[in-house]
Amino acid sequence: MAKEAKQDFVQHITPRSENFSQWYTDVVLKAELMDYAPVRGCMAMRPYGTRIWELIQAAMDKRFKETGHENVAMPMLIPESLLLKEAEHVEGFAPEVAWVTQGGSEVLTERLAIRPTSETMFCTMYARWIQSWRDLPMKYNQWCSVMRWEKTTRPFLRTSEFWWQEGHTMHATAEEAQEETLQMLEVYREVCEDVLAMPVFAGQKSDKEKFAGARATYSVEAMMQDGKALQAGTSHNFGTNFSEPFEVQFLDKDGTLKHCHETSWGSSTRLIGAVIMTHGDERGLKLPPQIAPFQAVILPIAAHKGGVIERCEQVYQQLHEAGIRVKLDDRDNLSPGWKFNEWELKGVPLRLEIGPRDIENGVASYMRRDTFEKGTLPLDSLAEGVKELLNDIQRSMFAQAKAFMDEHTKDVHSYEELRQQVQTGYARAMWCGSRACEDNIKEETSATSRNMPFDQTPIGDSCVCCGQKADKVMYFSKAY
RNA sequence: CGAGGUGUAGCGCAGUUUGGUAGCGCGUUUGGUUCGGGACCAAAAGGUCGCAGGUUCGAAUCCUGUCACCUCGACCA
Numbered sequence: 159m160a161k162e163a164k165q166d167f168v169q170h171i172t173p174r175s176e177n178f179s180q181w182y183t184d185v186v187l188k189a190e191l192m193d194y195a196p197v198r199g200c201m202a203m204r205p206y207g208t209r210i211w212e213l214i215q216a217a218m219d220k221r222f223k224e225t226g227h228e229n230v231a232m233p234m235l236i237p238e239s240l241l242l243k244e245a246e247h248v249e250g251f252a253p254e255v256a257w258v259t260q261g262g263s264e265v266l267t268e269r270l271a272i273r274p275t276s277e278t279m280f281c282t283m284y285a286r287w288i289q290s291w292r293d294l295p296m297k298y299n300q301w302c303s304v305m306r307w308e309k310t311t312r313p314f315l316r317t318s319e320f321w322w323q324e325g326h327t328m329h330a331t332a333e334e335a336q337e338e339t340l341q342m343l344e345v346y347r348e349v350c351e352d353v354l355a356m357p358v359f360a361g362q363k364s365d366k367e368k369f370a371g372a373r374a375t376y377s378v379e380a381m382m383q384d385g386k387a388l389q390a391g392t393s394h395n396f397g398t399n400f401s402e403p404f405e406v407q408f409l410d411k412d413g414t415l416k417h418c419h420e421t422s423w424g425s426s427t428r429l430i431g432a433v434i435m436t437h438g439d440e441r442g443l444k445l446p447p448q449i450a451p452f453q454a455v456i457l458p459i460a461a462h463k464g465g466v467i468e469r470c471e472q473v474y475q476q477l478h479e480a481g482i483r484v485k486l487d488d489r490d491n492l493s494p495g496w497k498f499n500e501w502e503l504k505g506v507p508l509r510l511e512i513g514p515r516d517i518e519n520g521v522a523s524y525m526r527r528d529t530f531e532k533g534t535l536p537l538d539s540l541a542e543g544v545k546e547l548l549n550d551i552q553r554s555m556f557a558q559a560k561a562f563m564d565e566h567t568k569d570v571h572s573y574e575e576l577r578q579q580v581q582t583g584y585a586r587a588m589w590c591g592s593r594a595c596e597d598n599i600k601e602e603t604s605a606t607s608r609n610m611p612f613d614q615t616p617i618g619d620s621c622v623c624c625g626q627k628a629d630k631v632m633y634f635s636k637a638y
Numbered sequence: 639c640g641a642g643g644u645g646u647a648g649c650g651c652a653g654u655u656u657g658g659u660a661g662c663g664c665g666u667u668u669g670g671u672u673c674g675g676g677a678c679c680a681a682a683a684g685g686u687c688g689c690a691g692g693u694u695c696g697a698a699u700c701c702u703g704u705c706a707c708c709u710c711g712a713c714c715a
Contacts, residue, residue, distance in 0.1 A: 180708065194706075250715075309639065309713070369715050392715065460673050495675040513674060
């Protein structure tokens with residue numbers, strides 16, 4: 159009874175099943191990933207959230223380098239004249255650009271955009287750095303923040319300023335640019351699935367949904383636990399759309415001057431939001447081991463008793479030296495139960511308890527965050543045992559998310575089926591390719607086309623919307 | 639951007655209808671006892687009531703504006 163009374167004073171997060179949005183916001187704030195900043199729509203990432211981002215960055219950056227990319231740092235301000243050079247691009251971004259109009263007390267003769275994306279800046283610099291076919295391909299990436307003056311914002315999912323990477327590459331041929339575009343999409347798929355334990359659908363965007371100024375846009379789309387899609391990364395093939403106005407040219411082997419074929423690809427801190435909404439549960443965040451700031455937390459039990467803290471410190475050293483990101487929570491003002499709840503909220507994959515009883519038995523008690531399964535591991539080979547468990551947690555989290563995604567993805571053959579299916583997940587449907595049908599579906603169901611999978615094996619022959627002949631397989635769903 | 643809701647101590651809330659100078663619990667600090675699922679006792683600190691104007695002798699409370707967050711919708715790579 160006393161215990162029940164206490165529950166009232168305990169800070170709980172809103173149940174996920176009751177209000178998904180509120181649950182998300184609670185988790186983000188209470189797990190101390192970020193806080194709202196005093197600028198409209200902007201956030202301050204706190205150490206825990208920043209560490210997650212660093213781990214995602216490391217996983218991606220490694221793959222970027224393995225595929226031959228180099229990092230650069232471009233200026234944050236872009237002169238308006240540069241932004242105006244590609245018509246479709248300007249039209250797409252103009253409504254959400256923040257401008258610098260004054261430097262010190264001097265009013266600028268040309269206003270400067272705070273970069274919403276850096277195609278124009280990269281193209282400008284590439285035009286100076288590329289002369290010959292020997293300079294190609296030129297494959298650069300930058301880690302930075304960009305600003306888009308968004309009307310409605312949500313932590314990580316859509317903020318006015320956000321942190322991301324943008325890769326921009328220049329190639330001699332269309333084939334090579336297309337190869338690059340798909341290669342980087344595959345990198346995103348791999349990071350999502352193997353690192354974030356988050357299954358995705360990879361495919362091509364419709365013309366309606368493609369990037370402003372791109373010839374083709376590809377995306378990886380993840381599924382959140384409310385059945386909505388979240389675009390987790392995009393890769394674009396620009397062809398020569400930008401290289402023409404920006405005059406990014408090279409002298410080819412045949413002695414003629416040619417325009418470069420360009421790609422760009424980006425992914426952002428939105429991935430953190432995606433992880434939360436893919437894996438989180440009633441107790442809060444649930445992090446896949448590969449991006450968990452702490453993969454295991456050691457909790458001393460009855461820490462005042464002889465030898466407990468000392469043993470915990472030894473175990474910490476042992477795990478730390480084995481390359482495991484481990485935390486020893488030796489705070490003496492909190493009860494074990496309190497700590498259990500806090501680390502669960504923060505999503506630590508594995509909890510290790512070490513108390514007098516464990517020490518006597520030569521084991522550490524553990525609990526997995528993903529399944530809540532409890533057990534013991536021998537202390538003398540703890541690092542091996544922990545690593546094995548972490549690998550299993552990573553695998554099982556992916557499997558669980560994949561099962562959810564599969565359950566919530568269905569082929570539909572009629573408009574009514576489509577309408578039903580997008581209430582709870584993805585609908586795979588035949589589509590005639592017309593903008594009108596996309597608009598209709600959006601209008602009537604609020605679902606949008608997500609992407610066309612690379613496997614275009616038809617599941618019918620008529621458009622789910624207009625009934626006309628259709629040869630495109632398209633995923634539709636509500637989206638963030 | 640439209641409709642609705644909420645802003646009071648670090649967190650969760652009461653007080654607003656009917657103006658009179660702010661309260662509860664958790665947390666925090668100190669001391670002690672505890673420790674295997676949100677411990678207990680005692681003492682203490684902590685708030686210009688989101689912000690800016692206005693009405694009034696007096697505003698958390700009434701009026702206007704504004705900002706932030708939440709829900710639903712619109713918009714958005």
